[in-house]
Amino acid sequence: MDIFLQQLINGLVLGSVYALVALGYTMVYGILELINFAHGEITMIGAMVALAVIGALTLAAPGAPGVLLLGAGLAVAIPVCVALGLVIERVAYRPLRHAPRLAPLITAIGVSIVLQNVAMMIWGKQYIPFPGILPQGRHEILGATVSDVQVAILVLAVIIMLMLILVVQKTRLGRAMRATAQSRQVASLMGVDVNRVIAATFAIGSALAAVAGVMVSAYYGLAHYYMGFLLGLKAFSAAVLGGIGNLGGAMLGGLLLGLIESFGAGYIGDLTGGFLGSNYQDVFAFFVLIAVLVFRPSGLLGARGAERA
Amino acid sequence: MSALLAVNQLSVAYGGIQAVRELNLTVASGEMVCLIGANGAGKTTTLKALSGLLAPRSGSVHFDGQPIARLPPHEIARRGLALVPEGRGMFPRMSVAENLMMGAYARNDRAAIARDLDQVYALLPRLTERRAQLAGLLSGGEQQMLALGRAMMARPRLLLLDEPSMGLAPLMVQAVFDIIRKIAADGVAVLLIEQNAHLALKTCSRGYVLENGVVAASGAAADLAADPAVRQAYLGE
Numbered sequence: 001m002d003i004f005l006q007q008l009i010n011g012l013v014l015g016s017v018y019a020l021v022a023l024g025y026t027m028v029y030g031i032l033e034l035i036n037f038a039h040g041e042i043t044m045i046g047a048m049v050a051l052a053v054i055g056a057l058t059l060a061a062p063g064a065p066g067v068l069l070l071g072a073g074l075a076v077a078i079p080v081c082v083a084l085g086l087v088i089e090r091v092a093y094r095p096l097r098h099a100p101r102l103a104p105l106i107t108a109i110g111v112s113i114v115l116q117n118v119a120m121m122i123w124g125k126q127y128i129p130f131p132g133i134l135p136q137g138r139h140e141i142l143g144a145t146v147s148d149v150q151v152a153i154l155v156l157a158v159i160i161m162l163m164l165i166l167v168v169q170k171t172r173l174g175r176a177m178r179a180t181a182q183s184r185q186v187a188s189l190m191g192v193d194v195n196r197v198i199a200a201t202f203a204i205g206s207a208l209a210a211v212a213g214v215m216v217s218a219y220y221g222l223a224h225y226y227m228g229f230l231l232g233l234k235a236f237s238a239a240v241l242g243g244i245g246n247l248g249g250a251m252l253g254g255l256l257l258g259l260i261e262s263f264g265a266g267y268i269g270d271l272t273g274g275f276l277g278s279n280y281q282d283v284f285a286f287f288v289l290i291a292v293l294v295f296r297p298s299g300l301l302g303a304r305g306a307e308r309a
Numbered sequence: 310m311s312a313l314l315a316v317n318q319l320s321v322a323y324g325g326i327q328a329v330r331e332l333n334l335t336v337a338s339g340e341m342v343c344l345i346g347a348n349g350a351g352k353t354t355t356l357k358a359l360s361g362l363l364a365p366r367s368g369s370v371h372f373d374g375q376p377i378a379r380l381p382p383h384e385i386a387r388r389g390l391a392l393v394p395e396g397r398g399m400f401p402r403m404s405v406a407e408n409l410m411m412g413a414y415a416r417n418d419r420a421a422i423a424r425d426l427d428q429v430y431a432l433l434p435r436l437t438e439r440r441a442q443l444a445g446l447l448s449g450g451e452q453q454m455l456a457l458g459r460a461m462m463a464r465p466r467l468l469l470l471d472e473p474s475m476g477l478a479p480l481m482v483q484a485v486f487d488i489i490r491k492i493a494a495d496g497v498a499v500l501l502i503e504q505n506a507h508l509a510l511k512t513c514s515r516g517y518v519l520e521n522g523v524v525a526a527s528g529a530a531a532d533l534a535a536d537p538a539v540r541q542a543y544l545g546e
Contacts, residue, residue, distance in 0.1 A: 172414070179400050179411050185362060186398035188382035189391070191415030191463065 002143030007266035008259070009141075013150045013219065015258020016157035020212040021235030022242070022250035023164065024205030030181040030245040031201050033101070037108035038088055040232015041115035042081050042206050046213030047223040048123050050077040051130065058131055066133030070214070078210045084115075085206030086199055094195070112228075119225035127222045134218060153215045160211065161251055164204070168247060177201060181245070230282075234261075237289050243302025252300060261285040311374075313338045313498050314359070314390075314467055319368035319378075321351075321358040328354040329522045331368065336467060336500050341493050343501040343509035343530065345543055346519035352502040353395055355519070356469045359500075360392040361385040372467070387415045391465035395472050397456040401445025405436050408444045408455055412462030422462070429458040432491060450481035457488055467498045474505050486512055506543035510534040518543070 021043055028036045050073030057069050092107040137148040168174035179187040180197045188194050216231060217223040234257060242253025264284030268276050276283075292300070312335035321329040329351040336342045344352050357363040359370060361382035370378040377385050386392075391412075400408050409429060413422045430437040433454045439447065444455055453473055460468055473489065474482045486508065493499050503509035510516055510530040518526040518539060526539060533539050 175403075175407065175411060176414065178403060179414075182400045182402055183398060185382075186394065186400065187411075188362070189360060189386055189394065189398065190411045190459075191383045191386040192411075193381075193383045 003266055005142055005144040007262045009144055009146055009150065010265075011259035011262030012255065013153050013258070014262060015238075015255035016154050016161075017212050017215045017219070017254075018231075018235050018238045018257050019251045019254025020157055020160060020208045020215070021231060022239040022254045023161070023247060024209050025236050026239040026242075026244050026247060026250040027177075027201050027205050029239070030247075031177065031184075031198055032093070032097075032104075034093060034104050035108065035236065036088075036093075036202075036205075037105070037232070037236075038092075038111040038115060039205065039209060040228035040230075040235065041112050041119075042084055042088075042209040042228070043213035043216065043231055043235075044119060044223070044225065044228030045084060045115060046077045046081045046210030047217040047227065048119055048128070048213075048225070049080045050074060050210075050214045051128055051217060051223050052123075053077070054131055054133065058133065066135065069131075069133050070218075074211065074214055077214060078207050081206040081210035081213075082203045085202040085209075089199060089202040094198075112232075116225055116228070123225060125225065127224050130217050130221045130223065149218055153219060156211070157215070160208065164208070165247065167204075173197070173200060234282075234285070237286065240299055241289055241292055243299030246299070246301045249299055249301035256300075257285055257289070260288045264288075311338075312336060312371075313340075313373060314500065315371040316359070317369045317371070319355070319358060319370060320366045321354050321363055322366050323354045323357075323363060327366075327522060329358065329519075332519075332522075332524060334517055334524070334527075336498050338466070339493070339496045339498050340515065341499045341501065341513040343503060343513040343516045344519055345503055345506040345509050345516060347543075348504065350519040351522040352519055353471055354522075356392055356394075356471050356500070356502060359385075360390060360469060362392075383415070386463065389464070389466040390469065391460040391463045391467070392469040393456045393460050393471060393473065395475070397449075397452045399444040399447075399452050399455065401443065403444055404441050405444055405447070405455055406440040408459050409436075409462050412459035415463065425462055425464065429461055432461075432488060433458050449476050450478070450485065453477065453481075453485050454488060457485070457492065461492060461497075465497060467500065468492065470499060470501045472502055472504060474503060474508065482508070506539070507534075507545075 024039045025036060028034055053076045054069045054073040057064065057072055088111050092111050093104050096104045096107060135148040139146045168177060176187065176192045176197045179190065179192060180194055184194050238253035238257040239250045241257060242249025261281050265278040265281035268278060268280055268284055314336040316332055316334040319329060319332040332355060344355065346352050354363065358365045361380055365378050369376060372388055372390055377388065400411060409426060416422055435451055436455055436458060444452065447455060473485050477485060489499065490512065501509055501513060510533055513530050516530045516533045517524050526533060526536060
């Protein structure tokens with residue numbers, strides 16, 4: 001029972017991070033029908049910038065409280081990622097708004113490769129350890145162990161997602177975002193500056209990515225110029241799993257993917273009689289993803305044809 | 310002459326085709342004007358150009374004395390020109406109430422918006438019952454009413470209507486046109502596009518006949534309705 005509970009906790013924590021990143025993919029897709037493949041790299045830049053800030057501050061002010069350092073890291077990483085997202089939209093996507101759909105996909109992949117290489121030039125190829133500034137507390141719950149970092153990630157992710165729902169459902173900007181997603185042309189006829197709404201969408205998605213990037217590096221204790229690739233791929237898969245374009249779907253898909261991966265890691269050895277080890281967790285997760293999509297091509301909460309009309 | 314809308318030598322290309330050529334048209338404050346013509350005559354292209362959805366190739370458009378021909382659609386909408394597009398332009402996954410509030414998106418006078426919302430519901434009682442329903446689930450007639458109500462929420466001075474009768478049963482067409490007349494009676498100018506020329510000329514005081522992107526005839530609606538050529542081509546005689 002304790003293994004089950006442990007994997008459940010690990011899966012929820014990991015899944016909540018996937019969900020934050022998946023939201024960025026799904027919001028952009030919902031409005032532009034564009035897969036922003038550079039989104040994973042934005043999480044990486046978020047982690048790298050935060051680590052650089054934390055590292056510099058640790059040297060400048062030794063003994064400063066860890067939470068304060070982390071907050072400073074986020075306070076720099078979020079605006080950097082927001083600016084980056086805005087620039088990418090303006091330079092790589094907006095000029096191609098009326099181009100065939102493959103064109104912005106190619107620029108997205110191009111931007112992603114550029115960001116990886118820029119990060120490699122700045123921070124090198126080596127793994128960068130997350131400094132030991134965070135509380136290392138561990139708590140026993142019914143035989144499972146939960147760390148302070150895990151609790152913080154889960155709580156913060158849930159708060160952010162609730163705030164996002166509130167913004168999208170209740171505010172003027174949120175209404176404009178939903179209207180633009182349903183019909184860009186009609187939204188503009190209502191007086192919505194569609195370009196600004198699209199920019200705002202990229203900004204929000206990038207802010208979530210920055211936070212998620214810091215969470216991942218805190219969780220695994222390291223950051224790396226290539227970390228955005230697999231994280232982005234998984235989060236994108238989570239968005240597709242939940243039904244791309246659907247906010248609730250991205251949250252559900254993210255949590256499910258985290259759980260599948262975690263339970264896969266926990267049980268895959270037993271299931272295959274030791275033939276496959278827990279390092280096959282990603283294979284297992286993507287196998288489940290494929291199986292779900294075969295039966296529900298539009299994802300778990302994806303819009304059916306009629307509703308999209 | 311101080312027309313609310315003054316279109317001068319407007320030419321618009323659409324999909325590589327010169328869809329509208331050197332169009333001249335005016336709408337005075339509070340006036341009801343119709344633009345009739347066959348399918349493909351350039352009616353919808355004209356309205357799209359006036360509302361900023363298509364960029365004109367040449368010519369000018371003045372609204373309230375200000376040039377608007379090259380402004381983006383949201384700027385034109387904010388100046389008081391509202392287009393109810395062909396096919397009604399619903400936000401299908403938003404409720405009726407949210408669609409109406411989108412009409413008032415560019416305004417921030419909360420109290421006045423609330424009053425206008427009450428007025429729209431009073432004008433369109435069918436929407437009151439369905440205010441929480443998704444717009445995509447309404448009937449065609451209800452959607453047309455919602456589109457009109459949503460346009461009214463912007464407090465426009467000129468309403469552009471693209472085929473409001475399209476796809477509606479005769480009784481519903483009557484209901485929709487009753488609403489259009491009520492809106493006009495409140496002083497909102499209307500530029501109406503219709504394939505149903507009979508209904509359009511009966512509703513409006515002035516009309517333009519568009520043929521292959523060119524104005525073929527214009528004048529008082531009664532005169533156009535009496536014109537033998539118009540009668541033969543558009544009134545089925």
